[in-house]
Amino acid sequence: MSIETELLAGTIEGAAAALAGGATTSAKLTQAALERVAAVDPKLHAFLTIDEAGARGQAQASDARRAAGQSLGVLDGIPIALKDIFCTKGLATTCASKILEGWVPPYDATAWAKLEGAGAVNLGKLNMDEFAMGSSNENSAFGPVRNPWDLTRAPGGSSGGSAAAVSARLAFGALGTDTGGSIRQPAALTGLVGLKPTYGRVSRYGVIAFASSLDQVGPLARTVRDAAILLRAIAGHDPADSTSIPAPVPDYLADLEAGAKGLKLGVPREYFVEGVDPEVERAVRAAIEVYRSLGAQIREVSLPHTEFATATYYLVAPAEASSNLARYDGVRFGYRSPRAKGLLDMYRKTRAEGFGDEVKRRIMLGTYALSAGYYDAYYLRAQRVRTLIQRDFEAVFREVDALVTPTSPTAAFRLGEKIDDPLQMYLADVFTIPASLAGLPGMSLPCGFTASGLPIGMQLLGRVLDEAMLLRLARAYERETPWHARAPAV
């Protein structure tokens, strides 16, 4: 096994040390990553676009910087990959939709621009549910992604390609987006650390919108430290995104090793209910005991409006999506139906042929929720419930520093298992949605395996802008447990 292959199975920090010490180069590391993508990805279908030339160019530039003594830091020369929802200048960006097939953005998303500015190497664009709508990655217009732990199972979604690529050691880390759980749920189902920051912590500029008031960019990584490194690189105010928060970015690695002693952890009873797989519940409860043993105070808390979160989400998110997706009209970019005659027909056929079923379903849901006569009953009421859910969290965060819950009610489910039952699929995000509605940071980290060898994730939820607390708690647990070190045998 070459040193690069060995490094590829490890962490960003490990590779960065090898690069810094001259044990390898970014060009070699990137080549090894591209070779592994070529060998493994046909089984997974995590990548929609592999940018060999771009990656090699970036790697060479990184090596040249390093040779000149101008390394940009820990991410310089590290191969990562991006969910295909991030606009990349000169590189096709599809959002896994036929309607954007072949579209090449003339500009970069801020999050990618920041990573690029930190020296990261982009291997390519990762598969996802079309327009980030889905929890299994089966809604990709270009075919599903397979879970590296069991190729018959879904990697979760919508950032399923990101999760599969990092889990299968094709890339050191990846950027995903999370609207109702799209980073955390796939991270849980593939044994990764996935962090959805506070709404507004990372710029949405250049991230193709699904639901603007919920969408948030975050990292998927193999360790807590790697997640912290990636978050530190992409977080911060962006004048190009009016909803990004103008608050300074702390060094997320500074207090990372400070442990859990004396911290107060809440266990919300609404997250341990019927429908949670017993193996999942057992693993999460065991994790809570680990925290107790580390000196954290554990107390049961209540978030009484939790049961309304999924219904609320499926009004707010589709409503925004119905408007956000109006720009895919065949006029300026992307797909235009060749069969259309006249303007109205062009709109109808372009959108009928260009969008997949789930996207159409949500556009219709959202259009309905915003329609005259229904707005008050659906959209407005959902916004009020959203406020109640936020208040639930505000109340418990006066008592505790963070919450511990399961990330997903089950481990990875089989491809095809839920695809014909949208409601069952929507319930896959029942524990991740509330924090999305409240705009709070949430994180998933590995906390065990099922008897059949599938990863289980637990979720940590924190106060606004308190990603550092989540990372610290996650790291405290990670230090005590072996789960993160296990890799799928793909």
Place this chain on the structure above:
Amino acid sequence: MQRSWETIIGLEVHAQLATKAKVWCGCSTEFGAPPNTQTCPVCLGLPGALPVLNAQVVDFAIKAGLALGCRVNEKSVFARKNYFYPDLPKGYQISQYDLPLCEWGTIEIGTGDEMRAVRVRRIHIEEDAAKNLHGVGEGVSVIDYNRGGTPLIEIVSEPDLRSSAEAMEYFKSLRSILIYLGINDGNMEEGSLRCDANVSVRPRGETDLRTRAELKNLNSFKFLKDAIDYEAARQASAYEHGEAVVQETRLWDSAKGETRSLRTKEEANDYRYFPDPDLLPLEVPEARVAKVRETLPELPRAKAKRYAQEKGVAAADAVIIAGDPAFAAYFERCLEAYRDGKRLGKWFVGELARVLNEKVTSLATLKFSPADLAALLKLVDAGTISNSAAKDVFAEMVETGEEPRKIVERKGLAQVSDASAVEAAVDQVLAANPSEVEKYRAGKKNVIGFFVGQVMRAMKGRGNPGVVNDVLRRKLEG
């Protein structure tokens, strides 16, 4: 029959704000650039692009609100108005809906006893659409996105206007205010100022409003007036024939001189307004409003009142002069050299406005100075030239820029006020018309007019009318 109908009008005016950059991006707003050269991911609505509010747009809109006496809301909200059209790249227009920036102001129209305050319900910020160009090739339409994302304010009146003339006056008055504020260039041809009219009619005495039609494409004062007149007559006629008037949008066809239905209420879009999640609510603290207030210039109505009260300008003239900032500034420069505001005002509204209009020229290109104009009026006051001669001199000044005194000398336009010269002419006329002299002396005093005319003719129009009259009376009665 039509006289028994009252017309009810409310206006919606769209004014492009004269900012250098668009409302949500940094692209230039300059008119006339080659198509699609002033665009970026944001104003093209590319996937992932996000709007960022141009702060100057807000200040300009606040300025408009303050000038119209509006309340400036501390919190207002940007909303998406959703509909599909190729000139609307995002598939929605960012506008303001239930929480606009400014509410409840007034615009004064009329003068003296006729003065009325027309209520302005709201002013909100929104973005302009791009421009569709049809018929470029057969069955081909193309789109120029340069205009897309240009900032607009929409100024919505209450249905307080009662005639096309009032509507026109309201629009003119509003236009004048916007130009004064320097936030809009008032150019209706290029579409930087546009007007829609909501028109309904009702029998005089009825208090409830009837169904209205919204008239579009009124891009001149004349079209506004003609369209309202046509539409009011059409609706009145419909009621008189027992037909219904339906709520609809109608387009003014200036070539045919008629309005025609564009879409009825049933065909209208459900715009599905909702707060734009890409933009935070707009918060305008009192301090910001105060800062903008400091930048407000003297507004046309206040200026007109000052001209009337302090300078003696006739009220109606004052409104016209003050209506245009350049005109008003020129008036004030002339006032420094010529104190009689009333006479100066008459001259401005009569001769100067006519010349500017006919010659399609501007004050900046006039060849004479305010001092020359003052000198001309002084020549009339001194009796050196007659009022009608002054008009000829003025025409010369416009053409050549020559000093009025020199024109008077060169053309020999000075009045003859010398009694002996007048007497000679009078004697000549009286001698030639003995029978008319008899009539006068028999008591038919109005024959004097005939004599004045004859004398003036004999003097080639240069006789001082006062002196001519005096001499005539003295000779006839003496």
